[in-house]
Amino acid sequence: MQKYILLYAFFILLASCSKDKNYLDLSTDPVFNLNANEHILRIGVQSDSEWNITNTNTWYSVTQKTSSGNDSLIITVQTNIAREKRSGDLAISNKDKKLSISINQDAATEEYHFKIPVIFHVLYTDQSDLKTNIPTRQLWQILDEVNSLYDGSLPGGVDMNLEFTLATHDPGGNLLSETGIHRIQRNNIILGCEDFLNNKYGDAQWLWDQNKYINVVIFTFEETNTVGISFLAYTPSSHPLEGLPKGDNYYTRYPTEQAHCIAMNNFWVNMYDITSQGYQPIFSHSLAHELGHYLGLFHAFYKLGDVTTDYCADTPDYDRVAYENALNKNAPWDERIKRTAFDSTTFISTNIMDYDYGWKNLFTNDQRTRIRHVLEYSPLIPGPKIPTSLTRGAGITEPGIIMK
Numbered sequence: 438m439q440k441y442i443l444l445y446a447f448f449i450l451l452a453s454c455s456k457d458k459n460y461l462d463l464s465t466d467p468v469f470n471l472n473a474n475e476h477i478l479r480i481g482v483q484s485d486s487e488w489n490i491t492n493t494n495t496w497y498s499v500t501q502k503t504s505s506g507n508d509s510l511i512i513t514v515q516t517n518i519a520r521e522k523r524s525g526d527l528a529i530s531n532k533d534k535k536l537s538i539s540i541n542q543d544a545a546t547e548e549y550h551f552k553i554p555v556i557f558h559v560l561y562t563d564q565s566d567l568k569t570n571i572p573t574r575q576l577w578q579i580l581d582e583v584n585s586l587y588d589g590s591l592p593g594g595v596d597m598n599l600e601f602t603l604a605t606h607d608p609g610g611n612l613l614s615e616t617g618i619h620r621i622q623r624n625n626i627i628l629g630c631e632d633f634l635n636n637k638y639g640d641a642q643w644l645w646d647q648n649k650y651i652n653v654v655i656f657t658f659e660e661t662n663t664v665g666i667s668f669l670a671y672t673p674s675s676h677p678l679e680g681l682p683k684g685d686n687y688y689t690r691y692p693t694e695q696a697h698c699i700a701m702n703n704f705w706v707n708m709y710d711i712t713s714q715g716y717q718p719i720f721s722h723s724l725a726h727e728l729g730h731y732l733g734l735f736h737a738f739y740k741l742g743d744v745t746t747d748y749c750a751d752t753p754d755y756d757r758v759a760y761e762n763a764l765n766k767n768a769p770w771d772e773r774i775k776r777t778a779f780d781s782t783t784f785i786s787t788n789i790m791d792y793d794y795g796w797k798n799l800f801t802n803d804q805r806t807r808i809r810h811v812l813e814y815s816p817l818i819p820g821p822k823i824p825t826s827l828t829r830g831a832g833i834t835e836p837g838i839i840m841k
Contacts, residue, residue: 571655598809665699730790739757
């Protein structure tokens, strides 16, 4: 919860008195000692001339860097999710005087619980076609099902300590008429999924700020058998993660050559797998899978020419091609979900980052470690970050990697 510290004091000027020239004053003590939560600081500034702010840190921001005469300075201090205290200084100066504002923030005492806003962009042609213009409550239910796969509530599950939430406001700050949903009517919504992500149709420009939202775009894929597709996460070159591309510049700008988002095929929105224990919704499990990619996870199998490792020691490696060649789709469910690892042991497929057939309802501890790294450091992922030397956008930026 945001904590607001109101530090603004009105300057009372008596009619019979006047300030000397060449002055620059603040309404409060310029040293702030804060806890690890987010804070908004309001400071009154009185100056006889234009004043300017110099800020060299990324974990706090100012509403304005310059103003004339008397005004208020608003500083937003991000939540500190690191286990270390941090300090920073802002310089405020006019033509004759310079002052320093110091901000000291305590270290986090526990792991941060991320709440990540998701916006569903629903592309449709016919408003009455509920297979493409998907009903509001159905989309809400899908996200609820996804969260149940990330919260570790199932036996053997790992709690990721994150929650996907429905976006409440658009980038302009306007309240959404449908929470978490942005509907777009188009003449043609049958599109190539990789073409869409590679910006063949010019959609990169309208996607919402990826540092504040996860964009999930829903349309009809030309590739009928594909349920979803996503970009892998980026990481800063100062804090890399095996297999992920570097995205140093994306702390301060957005991708323009690629539509950095998750795309989902509306063809599958009402489809289910029939398991030995009932029906398994394909769309929500696939969205959980694509979100795994978006947060830095690879497939939990070996496939020559595609994925050869997921960089997680606690996910059993198996040959996906050999499994597919030997698969009898008419076999009972409990036989189809069995895998043979490279060490010849047999196991039941439960991992969300595996393909059919399987329960696709669990993550592992090593997968959790990768996701937490991405949440804490990566650009284009909503939520507070542990600052690095590259969060101002001066380093390596590599092409995005697309995963299905």
